[in-house]
Amino acid sequence: MKKPASDAKPVTRYFRQTLIVSTVIRATDMAPGTRTSSRRTRAFTLTRPRYPAYSAVVPTHAVTNQVPPLPDYNALTANPALSEAVRRWADDAAHDEVEQLGAHSGSAQARVWAEQANTHHPVLRTHSPTGERLDEVDFHPAWHALMDVAVSGGLTAEPWTQPGGRGAHVRRAAGFTTWSEVEQGHLCPVSMTYAAAPALAANPALAARWVPQLASRSYDSGLRPLDAKSGAIAGMGMTEKQGGSDVRANTTRAVLTKDGPVAGGDTYRLTGHKWFCSAPMSDAFLVLAQTEAGIGCFLVPRVLDDGERNPFALQRLKDKLGNRSNASSEVELEGTWGVRVGDEGRGIRTILDMVAATRLDCILGSSATMRAALLRAVHHARHRRAFGDLLVDQPLMQNVLADLALESEAATTLALRLAHAVDEGDTAFSRLGVALGKYWVCKRTPVMVAEALECLGGNGYVEENGLARLYREAPLNSIWEGSGNVNALDVLRAASREPASVEAYLDEVRRARGHHPALDQAIAALPDVLARASDPDAQASARTLVERLALTLQAALLAQHAPAVVADAFIASRLGGDHGVTFGTLDAGLSSTAAVGLVERAFAT
Incomplete structure (x- = not known):
């Protein structure tokens, strides 16, 4: 085929092939013996396209009105309520330390680790290649990177080794909240x-x-005797x-x-099956089992x-809805060695101290999940246009x-106030x-994450931006360490049997009297509300x-500590019925200026 003249216009391959095929058809229709020049026909095909409109190249992949990735931010300083x-409840040194962790939490590197840890799930290795029992779980390196930051940031047991009243638990709670914004699964063994x-x-x-090993800031993975490790994890x-x-x-x-007694406790052999045992690569576990004297607690x-x-x-390993970076397992104990913790037959009482601390972390983790969802919704609204304006406007x-x-701010303030109570x-x-916070904050989280996801529309429903993972994670803390009903009944028990707890609660809320008529009315009604906890039929209305x-x-906490526009x-x-x-x-009646101020405070940049 001859090349076209230099002034020939380019023709798409599709159009050129179509004309060549039609030329062949016309040639075969000619009478026998008729001569024709196929060369001339081909030249005509290349230099004079019959349908020039098809030759125009139309751009179809220009990206417009898409939101850029979440920028690097500091998870502490971008959150005025937490900061x-x-x-308020710790000191400047604690703030400086959490601020360093907050910068790491808001980094692109941390988000990559979170995605990798949830994409490459833990793998169970029951046996070695030669047939010996291993009972180990392999984690992606991103999991270990996340764990290393959490442990080196003092988010494990360190506050229990510090003097009381110095804000150690508040510092740790703020750090746990900021780092939980990154990824929630690895915070289970940390908690x-x-x-x-x-x-x-x-x-x-x-x-x-x-x-001391549980409080260490050294993350030392791998199964070895305690004395051979620089730090330990518990389950x-x-x-x-x-x-x-x-x-x-x-x-x-x-x-x-x-x-006989070892390390201050009698030794036992345990036999049984545990249905849910999270983080099975931990160095030790607190386990409940039946003894002749009743339920005992064992290390x-x-x-x-x-x-x-x-x-x-x-x-x-459990195939879970969310929390997929973390390994949750079924465990068979057969002559497993353990040391009794606490009095014989008082295991439930002993382990309740652990349950109370993990419930606090459920509140902290849920407030962090709320926060992470809110940030993505605000960021999207600040960059996405619809009907001529930015969504945020x-x-x-x-x-x-x-x-x-x-x-989000109400959840955060409550969680940190509870950590302050632990310090005190x-x-x-x-x-x-x-018990109140565990029920309410954890219940509100799935609903809030769903609404934040909807702010992104279809973009929120896909995996790339992290909201889908947050949505799968959102129900967990409401289930872990006692579901909603369990916590509601726990509130009834405390309200009806522990007058000191009732008085402490009333003292806290009464500090906010005079701030708002609706709040004053709610506080005035509390004695009657609390009195109903002792009614024989109170269980049916416990959630209310x-x-x-x-x-x-x-x-009451927002009235005492938040700006007036927030409170x-x-x-x-929530109390006045305007919702x-x-x-x-x-x-x-909430002014546009007030609404904008609330949004700006939510994600300070």
Whole structure:
């Protein structure tokens, strides 16, 4: 084929092929013996396209109106409510330390680790290639990177080794919140390590050996004897197939051995099956089992002091809705060695100190999940246009985002106030406050994350921006360490049987009297609300009672510590009736300036 003349116009391949085929057809239709020049026809095809409109190249992949990736930010300084709480209930040194962690939390590198840890799930290795039992779980390196930051940031048991009243638990709570914005699965073993220390305090000799390792800032993965490690991680094993939250129904048996007391406790051999055991690569577990005297609590190490593996057969890993970076397993105990913690037959009482601490972390983790979802919604609205304007400038979207911001700030303030109670040793207030917060904040999280996801529309429903993972994660803390009903009934017990907790709660909310008429009215009604906890039929309405108590406490805390625009909008909407059923139904009287201010405070840049 000859090349076309230099002034020939380019023709698309599709059009050129079509004309060549039509030329062949015309040639075969000619009479026999007729000569024709196919060369001339081809030249004509290349230089004079019949349909020039098809030759134009139309750009179809120009990207417009798409939101850029979340920028690097500081998870502490971008969150005024959290930053103010650290300065209020801790000190400047604590703020400086959490600020360093906050910069790491808001980095692109941390988000990559989170994505990798949730894409490459843990893998169970039950046996070695030669057939020996291994019972190990392999994690992606990103998991270990996340764990290293959490442990080196002092998010495990370190606060229990610090003097009381110095803000150590507030510092740790703020750090736990900021780092939880990155990824929630690895915070499960971090939380259990933090919570194991108060339970081990029931046995001072045992605590003296284990707590320093649980409080270490050195992340030392791998199964080895405690003395060969620079730091340790702890887990928990309570739930069984038949019992769930009813741990008194546990069937795992613990038989006293002839070994005698070791490290301050009698030794036992445990046999049974644990239905949910998270983070099975931990160095030790607090486990409940039946003894002749009743339920006992036992410290069960993975590796014994002589280097021998303690029988701890991992049957399978759970295929979970969320929390997929973290390994949750079923474990078979068969003659597994353990040391009793606390008094014989008082295991539930002993482990409740661990449960209380993990419930606090449920509140912290849920407030962080709220926060992470809110940031993505605000960031999207600041960059996405619809109907000629940025979403963040449109009144209805402002209403939604402002409403989400109120929910997030109320959760954060309550969580940090509870951590402050731990610092102060105020068990009377934390007893009722943690149960209220665990129920309410964890219940609100899935609803809030769903609304934040909807702010992004279809972009929120895909995996790339992280909201889909947050949505799968959102229900977990409401289930872990007692579901909603369990916590609601716990509130009833505290309100009806522990007058000191009731008085501590009332003292806290009464500090906010005079701020807003709706809040004053809610506070005045509290004695009657609390009195109903003792009614024989109170159980059926327990959730209603808990909601009233939790909302009033959140409103009182915001009235004391938040800017007036935040407190007033929260009280008017949550207690004053100026709110619908869904987010985005704040009273229309809320000025646009106030709504914009709430959104700006939600993600300070």
